[in-house]
Amino acid sequence: MNISKKLNHKVTMLLSGEKGTVCKDHGGKLRICLVYPNTYHIGMSNLGFRIVYSLFNKRDDVVCERAFLPDNDVIDEHIRTGTPLFSLESRRSLISFFDVIAFSISFENDYPNVLKILDLIKLPFYSSERDERHPLLIMGGPCTFMNPEPLADFFDVIFVGEAEALTDKFIDTFNKSSDRMFLYQELVDFAGFYVPSLYETEYNSLGSIKRRSTLLSAPEKIKKAVTANSDFIDAAGQLIGEKTEFSNMHLIEAMRGCIWKCRFCAVGRIYNPVKTRSLESIVKEISLRQGITSKVGVISPSLTDYPHVKELLCLENIEFSITSLRADKKSSDILSLIKNKNSVSIAPEAGSERLRKVINKKITSSDIIETSRRILESGIRTLRLYFIIGLPTETDDDIEEAVILINKIRETSPKGNIVASVSTFVPKPFTPFQWHPMAERDTIKRRLKILRDNLKTKSIKIFHEAPKHSYMQGLFSIGDRRISKIIEYISKDMDLQGACRLAGIDPEFYISRKRLSHEIMPWDFIDNSTDKVSLLKEYRKALSVRSE
Ligand code: SF4
Numbered sequence: 001m002n003i004s005k006k007l008n009h010k011v012t013m014l015l016s017g018e019k020g021t022v023c024k025d026h027g028g029k030l031r032i033c034l035v036y037p038n039t040y041h042i043g044m045s046n047l048g049f050r051i052v053y054s055l056f057n058k059r060d061d062v063v064c065e066r067a068f069l070p071d072n073d074v075i076d077e078h079i080r081t082g083t084p085l086f087s088l089e090s091r092r093s094l095i096s097f098f099d100v101i102a103f104s105i106s107f108e109n110d111y112p113n114v115l116k117i118l119d120l121i122k123l124p125f126y127s128s129e130r131d132e133r134h135p136l137l138i139m140g141g142p143c144t145f146m147n148p149e150p151l152a153d154f155f156d157v158i159f160v161g162e163a164e165a166l167t168d169k170f171i172d173t174f175n176k177s178s179d180r181m182f183l184y185q186e187l188v189d190f191a192g193f194y195v196p197s198l199y200e201t202e203y204n205s206l207g208s209i210k211r212r213s214t215l216l217s218a219p220e221k222i223k224k225a226v227t228a229n230s231d232f233i234d235a236a237g238q239l240i241g242e243k244t245e246f247s248n249m250h251l252i253e254a255m256r257g258c259i260w261k262c263r264f265c266a267v268g269r270i271y272n273p274v275k276t277r278s279l280e281s282i283v284k285e286i287s288l289r290q291g292i293t294s295k296v297g298v299i300s301p302s303l304t305d306y307p308h309v310k311e312l313l314c315l316e317n318i319e320f321s322i323t324s325l326r327a328d329k330k331s332s333d334i335l336s337l338i339k340n341k342n343s344v345s346i347a348p349e350a351g352s353e354r355l356r357k358v359i360n361k362k363i364t365s366s367d368i369i370e371t372s373r374r375i376l377e378s379g380i381r382t383l384r385l386y387f388i389i390g391l392p393t394e395t396d397d398d399i400e401e402a403v404i405l406i407n408k409i410r411e412t413s414p415k416g417n418i419v420a421s422v423s424t425f426v427p428k429p430f431t432p433f434q435w436h437p438m439a440e441r442d443t444i445k446r447r448l449k450i451l452r453d454n455l456k457t458k459s460i461k462i463f464h465e466a467p468k469h470s471y472m473q474g475l476f477s478i479g480d481r482r483i484s485k486i487i488e489y490i491s492k493d494m495d496l497q498g499a500c501r502l503a504g505i506d507p508e509f510y511i512s513r514k515r516l517s518h519e520i521m522p523w524d525f526i527d528n529s530t531d532k533v534s535l536l537k538e539y540r541k542a543l544s545v546r547s548e
Pocket residue numbers: 258259260261262265266267268301302
């Protein structure tokens with residue numbers, strides 16, 4: 001394949017900052033290209049993506065290379081020169097060289113990028129338009145544990161569960177399969193493999209799901225695959241990049257899942273059971289990286305709850321970075337051990353005690369204020385406070401209480417900057433709030449204005465996601481297969497409204513409608529040990545807080 005100077009130069013630049021790039025001989029091996037549906041910078045900052053690269057490449061019978069969504073100027077160069085997307089490592093065309101193209105998808109708003117990439121690969125979008133001559137298209141990642149349906153029509157096989165429990169089974173089955181149908185029929189006998197083309201969905205006249213039927217005796221429910229190994233990741237082969245959010249940093253996952261059950265949050269539900277890594281295995285992994293980097297990023301949804309956090313941060317000659325702490329007393333002891341003073345975040349989520357009770361965030365205003373004070377006083381340069389607006393039962397009063405809370409935090413210490421990072425509530429599958437609609441656009445705009453107007457000081461900054469992105473995320477989070485057309489049109493640079501209009505779909509049906517308790521959800525076919533009856537009880541309990 002002829003590759004222009006500009007395209008070659010771009011890849012050389014990206015790879016020049018890496019350590020641990022795997023370049024294998026291709027002979028006789030299964031060829032997989034792992035794709036992240038966003039730029040190199042974002043994809044290489046994603047621990048899950050880096051782990052899957054290691055998992056595939058650990059096998060002697062596999063060569064796994066990578067591809068990303070190119071920057072806009074590079075996309076233009078691909079189009080100008082007619083060059084199909086190629087892998088970083090060997091610069092081979094994805095469509096003509098690889099047996100499998102594997103997407104790792106963590107965020108719903110990346111869905112249109114999947115199709116932008118398929119377009120650059122020159123691969124037909126829909127699985128029904130492809131056959132044995134095309135590479136097999138598979139996907140995994142947190143979005144597939146929750147609700148893969150909006151992307152179901154595009155993929156041949158979807159991994160539902162943790163990659164560690166699925167990659168070997170997939171490779172062994174692929175290697176012994178004579179054709180695609182054989183592969184599909186073998187895979188669906190295992191937990192965690194979903195073949196969307198073996199399922200059909202019927203809808204009621206009002207638009208909700210009437211029933212799902214299976215073809216060729218595929219199982220009705222797909223059981224989420226879970227790794228049994230509590231030292232779940234031995235990612236010592238993990239590559240390290242310079243041009244990423246965690247520049248030259250080795251990332252370590254200390255815990256997977258979360259012991260708290262905040263009602264809006266999927267992390268506390270979909271990674272059951274919670275896994276805690278032993279200190280010994282982390283120390284061993286760090287020692288294997290010595291000489292390559294002394295920077296280690298510890299990843300965990302709630303690091304304060306990692307039982308060995310203090311011993312870990314006491315390890316000598318390592319510069320640890322942590323992302324977030326829980327606002328409680330335990331965090332105070334951890335603060336003195338943090339050497340990288342750039343930034344630490346805590347997540348009050350809501351301004352009032354009442355609303356935190358609704359969402360089951362078990363921290364008090366005084367915990368938040370005291371933890372924030374200690375963070376600022378410890379010399380951390382930026383304290384990031386995460387808030388969500390548009391939560392169930394929220395009123396303008398709750399937002400005013402958030403203003404009071406942030407101002408009180410500011411008054412506790414003149415040191416450091418405070419950044420309030422505000423997102424819009426999006427209902428997530430497998431949470432008690434999966435039935436709840438998103439707030440009206442005008443409500444969100446008004447509440448953002450309350451925050452902005454009342455927090456006008458130099459040392460408090462507010463960041464919020466554009467509401468249009470939140471609504472797109474909401475649609476993709478809880479949508480069904482009919483959403484695929486909208487994703488296709490957005491991938492061709494149409495806005496959400498225009499895409500919905502062209503697809504003949506009313507987005508309000510998905511995002512502004514309170515779902516009926518008995519309604520079949522698009523993700524009900526995934527068995528991840530979450531009990532829908534308990535979720536509904538939790539939802540009702542949350543709504544009852546309003547009148548207390
Ligand atoms: S919001 Fe944070 S603390 Fe709550 S369940 Fe999710 S990860 Fe855990």
